[in-house]
Amino acid sequence: MGTPDYIDRMNVPIGSSIRHALRVIDETGHGCVLLLDPETGHFAGLITDGDIRRALLAGGSLDSPVAGVPRPTPTTGRVGMPPEQIAELMGERIRVLPLLDDQNRVTELVLLDRRVRLSVAAPSLGERELEYVTECLLTGWISSAGKFVTQFEDCFATFCGTRYGVATSSGTSALHLSLLALDIGPGDEVIVPSLTFIATANAVAYTGAHPVAVDSESRTWNMDPQCIEDAVTARTRAIIVVHLYGHPTDMDPVLDIARRHGFPVVEDAAEAHGATYKGRTVGSIGDIGAFSFYGNKIVTTGEGGMVATDRSDLAERVRLLRAHGMAPGRRYWHPVVGFNYRLTNLQAAVGVAQMERVDAILAAKRGIAAAYDEGLHDLPGLTLPPREAWAEPVFWLYSILVDPDEFGCAREDLMARLDSRGVETRPLFPPIHTQPIYRTERALPVAERIARVGLSLPSAVGLGKSDITRVVETIRDVRHARC
Numbered sequence: 001m002g003t004p005d006y007i008d009r010m011n012v013p014i015g016s017s018i019r020h021a022l023r024v025i026d027e028t029g030h031g032c033v034l035l036l037d038p039e040t041g042h043f044a045g046l047i048t049d050g051d052i053r054r055a056l057l058a059g060g061s062l063d064s065p066v067a068g069v070p071r072p073t074p075t076t077g078r079v080g081m082p083p084e085q086i087a088e089l090m091g092e093r094i095r096v097l098p099l100l101d102d103q104n105r106v107t108e109l110v111l112l113d114r115r116v117r118l119s120v121a122a123p124s125l126g127e128r129e130l131e132y133v134t135e136c137l138l139t140g141w142i143s144s145a146g147k148f149v150t151q152f153e154d155c156f157a158t159f160c161g162t163r164y165g166v167a168t169s170s171g172t173s174a175l176h177l178s179l180l181a182l183d184i185g186p187g188d189e190v191i192v193p194s195l196t197f198i199a200t201a202n203a204v205a206y207t208g209a210h211p212v213a214v215d216s217e218s219r220t221w222n223m224d225p226q227c228i229e230d231a232v233t234a235r236t237r238a239i240i241v242v243h244l245y246g247h248p249t250d251m252d253p254v255l256d257i258a259r260r261h262g263f264p265v266v267e268d269a270a271e272a273h274g275a276t277y278k279g280r281t282v283g284s285i286g287d288i289g290a291f292s293f294y295g296n297k298i299v300t301t302g303e304g305g306m307v308a309t310d311r312s313d314l315a316e317r318v319r320l321l322r323a324h325g326m327a328p329g330r331r332y333w334h335p336v337v338g339f340n341y342r343l344t345n346l347q348a349a350v351g352v353a354q355m356e357r358v359d360a361i362l363a364a365k366r367g368i369a370a371a372y373d374e375g376l377h378d379l380p381g382l383t384l385p386p387r388e389a390w391a392e393p394v395f396w397l398y399s400i401l402v403d404p405d406e407f408g409c410a411r412e413d414l415m416a417r418l419d420s421r422g423v424e425t426r427p428l429f430p431p432i433h434t435q436p437i438y439r440t441e442r443a444l445p446v447a448e449r450i451a452r453v454g455l456s457l458p459s460a461v462g463l464g465k466s467d468i469t470r471v472v473e474t475i476r477d478v479r480h481a482r483c
């Protein structure tokens with residue numbers, strides 16, 4: 001494994017002058033240099049700008065050898081050391097910890113400022129969320145009755161461009177109720193993309209129907225219309241499209257197949273709030289759309305979901321089923337077996353506050369994506385997220401594919417290197433047809449490949465430009481060192 005560029009730049013040979021060491025500190029900006037024995041390549045010590053300042057005040061000159069600067073014995077760690085041990089070694093005092101390999105060479109450097117972990121999708125919560133939740137607490141409206149639930153439903157429906165919005169306890173319950181409202185049940189088949197989060201298929205299984213997983217197209221990573229057509233049988237009753245990682249599915253071919261066969265289309269828009277397909281907001285294009293407001297989603301309520309639809313029959317059915325199947329206008333009277341899938345007023349209060357700044361949230365997501373695009377576009381072996389001319393994606397999680405041969409490093413190694421520098425990542429979802437509960441022998445090569453080489457980078461709305469630069473630099477260093 002080669003040494004990352006930024007470590008090479010911090011090395012100064014033992015025979016260098018203090019002047020040279022100060023220049024290196026000035027250029028690299030980490031407040032120290034690494035002394036290098038030029039003959040062996042071994043680490044020979046760490047000198048901070050403070051050590052040099054004290055040496056100069058004690059009468060040293062800029063031309064004195066840097067090796068003569070008095071300094072404490074450096075604290076070092078070993079490559080591959082677990083993060084807790086690193087944290088213990090560094091304590092509050094150590095700002096830079098060199099990690100040495102078996103040959104006493106520095107191959108990693110843990111910097112205190114880099115120990116602040118960059119999260120894949122931490123929620124962005126502000127004053128308004130606090131204010132509205134406090135209102136719920138002060139007024140006692142904490143369960144699923146309360147003004148914020150209807151406000152949230154109304155503003156979310158407006159945002160999607162649908163006539164109805166029905167809030168639910170999660171994205172999964174929104175999907176489950178959507179399928180039940182469409183009368184999907186035992187013996188039916190529902191076509192789903194294999195490359196998705198497990199909940200898409202589970203919602204089908206809850207109804208007693210069978211999820212039929214199909215392959216993706218490599219351009220968008222979303223389900224391939226030709227594969228949908230091939231998967232249709234006499235039992236097929238519906239299609240669920242997923243707008244994966246915030247990029248819309250190419251809806252026209254899907255709608256065309258659905259129309260020809262008379263199938264309804266459910267949009268799983270859990271990851272794509274505000275994305276548009278040919279100018280239409282996702283979730284409003286098929287018969288019914290389901291959204292998630294889980295803590296890592298673009299709009300969050302902690303846990304929560306929403307059904308969006310123009311069809312009054314479906315909206316009514318979802319409302320009935322979400323609240324114990326209790327007949328409207330007749331308390332404790334239950335014509336159908338329903339569920340308790342309600343969203344609380346507390347959660348909706350967070351949702352209303354989030355929706356007040358949804359444009360800023362989406363702009364931040366797109367800004368993050370643009371910064372990654374700029375920093376990574378020229379790196380051989382990386383495929384950046386899909387971006388079709390007919391779509392306005394929202395980059396829920398900025399996800400890339402790593403070609404191990406061309407990039408010079410496998411996805412797992414890149415993730416490990418990012419992790420060691422405090423950068424959280426996630427692998428892409430393992431395809432449904434490879435999961436223990438839905439395993440089939442059929443190969444779905446496109447979904448399998450994308451899942452094998454894909455990872456999501458930190459995409460939280462709160463990330464700054466310097467955070468993105470840190471991720472980009474780490475990836476560039478890894479590419480340079482070729483693992």
Ligand SMILES: Cc1ncc(COP(=O)(O)O)c(C=O)c1O
Nearest residue numbers: 170171172197199270292293294
């Ligand atoms: C594509 C997809 N569908 C469904 C869900 C389920 O949403 P929830 O976790 O809110 O139940 C998620 C995310 O969690 C998702 O990513």
